[in-house]
Amino acid sequence: MRGPHDYGGLPAGPVDPDKHEHDPTHWEKTVDALMMLIFDQKRRLARVDESRRMQEALGEDYHKFPYYERWLQAVTWLMLEKGVFTAEELEAKQGEVRTRLEAERNGA
Amino acid sequence: MSEHHHDHDHPTHTHDGKPIQEDPLPPLEAQILETSVRELLIEKGVVSADEIRRAIEAMETRGEALGAKIVARAWTDPDFKEKLLHNSDDALMEFGINMSPMELCVVENTDDVHNMVVCTLCSCYPRPILGIPPAWYKRRDYRARAVREPRAVLKEFGTELPDGKQVRVHDSNADLRYLVLPKRPEGTEGWSAEQLEELITRDSMIGVSDVLAPSEAGS
Numbered sequence: 001m002r003g004p005h006d007y008g009g010l011p012a013g014p015v016d017p018d019k020h021e022h023d024p025t026h027w028e029k030t031v032d033a034l035m036m037l038i039f040d041q042k043r044r045l046a047r048v049d050e051s052r053r054m055q056e057a058l059g060e061d062y063h064k065f066p067y068y069e070r071w072l073q074a075v076t077w078l079m080l081e082k083g084v085f086t087a088e089e090l091e092a093k094q095g096e097v098r099t100r101l102e103a104e105r106n107g108a
Numbered sequence: 109m110s111e112h113h114h115d116h117d118h119p120t121h122t123h124d125g126k127p128i129q130e131d132p133l134p135p136l137e138a139q140i141l142e143t144s145v146r147e148l149l150i151e152k153g154v155v156s157a158d159e160i161r162r163a164i165e166a167m168e169t170r171g172e173a174l175g176a177k178i179v180a181r182a183w184t185d186p187d188f189k190e191k192l193l194h195n196s197d198d199a200l201m202e203f204g205i206n207m208s209p210m211e212l213c214v215v216e217n218t219d220d221v222h223n224m225v226v227c228t229l230c231s232c233y234p235r236p237i238l239g240i241p242p243a244w245y246k247r248r249d250y251r252a253r254a255v256r257e258p259r260a261v262l263k264e265f266g267t268e269l270p271d272g273k274q275v276r277v278h279d280s281n282a283d284l285r286y287l288v289l290p291k292r293p294e295g296t297e298g299w300s301a302e303q304l305e306e307l308i309t310r311d312s313m314i315g316v317s318d319v320l321a322p323s324e325a326g327s
Contacts, residue, residue, distance in 0.1 A: 005229055005230060006228065006229055007228055007229075007248050007251040007252040008228030008229070008251065008252065008255045008256075008279065009228075009252065009255055009256045010248075010252040011252070012248050012249040012251075012252035012253050013249050014249060014264050015244055015247075015249045015250045015261055015264045015265070016244065016249075016264075017242070017244050017264070017265060017311075017316075019243065019247070020243040020244075020247070021242060021243045021244070022243070024240050025131035025132065025134070026131050026164075027131065027133075027134045027138075027139065027142065028134075029164045029167055030142065030146065030160065030164065031142055032163075032164075032167060032240065033160050033163035033164050033167065034142075034145065034146060034149070034155070036167075037155045037159060037160065037163055038154075038155075041208070043154065043155075045154070047209070047282070048210075048232070048282035048283070049282040049283075052229065052282060055230070067231070067246050069134075069135075069138050072138060072141055072142055072145070075145060076141060076145050079145065079148075079149070084148075084149070084152060084154060085148045085149075085152060089148060090144060090145070090148065093144040093147060093148055094140055094141065094144045097143045097144045097147070098140050101136065101139055101140055101143065102136070105133070105136065
């Protein structure tokens with residue numbers, strides 16, 4: 001069975017080498033760094049194929065997320081799966097962070 | 109890093125480590141999730157803020173310039189080239205690069221064979237050498253078509269190959285990454301490694317284009 005990520009050989013449009021090309025933003029680099037750190041020799045918390053499994057498990061959502069948002073989903077689900085933090089801890093943290101970031105964005 | 113490295117002109121952080129805010133903000137939900145995950149990982153002692161900063165700095169030293177040094181060395185040092193093609197871990201060690209836990213396979217372009225690299229399943233790429241892959245490498249159009257109609261895709265990059273030349277497409281995966289060793293152009297006899305580096309582009313090491321012509325050096 002072909003998963004949502006498995007594009008090889010499917011019909012697709014022309015390649016535009018300049019489309020969406022940009023230097024990675026600081027936010028994208030941060031997500032990249034988190035992924036690389038959980039893979040590294042010191043931590044060995046996950047491997048590349050596990051990250052891909054998590055991205056494949058997004059199903060049709062795979063196509064909706066921009067690249068680094070997909071990576072972020074993978075990091076999050078891997079950490080939950082491995083018990084590094086719990087869903088309750090994540091939820092509580094997200095509530096607190098939401099209040100802070102919304103205030104920041106509103107110029108507080 | 110070489111003095112050509114442009115990031116030096118555009119620092120991404122202030123000295124206290126805060127990003128200089130010129131990037132567009134990520135979507136709020138994505139920023140909330142990333143901040144939450146990052147802070148939880150720091151609170152749990154899994155990573156430190158300093159490790160994240162250093163990982164980002166290390167990322168900024170990888171890229172085309174590092175790949176070009178490796179290719180130019182292979183063009184000018186036959187023993188190094190042999191090592192790069194057959195025992196790449198040892199060759200890369202000389203540049204302080206560690207691919208582990210992945211393996212790097214270096215594929216050589218010749219008069220008869222052109223190599224090109226794709227990752228149909230995601231975006232596997234020789235990141236310890238070339239850094240973060242370009243946007244097109246991660247997108248569906250390239251991933252889908254590189255393995256079905258490579259010559260048509262190459263044309264979209266402005267690369268026309270003679271009919272008699274064989275095209276080999278290498279599909280990367282989580283454990284095995286590829287780097288193309290382009291052909292040294294004619295007319296560069298006697299050039300130093302530093303001069304040759306100027307001709308070697310990122311795209312030539314992915315195999316979607318040729319290196320620059322000697323007349324284009326420094327452009």
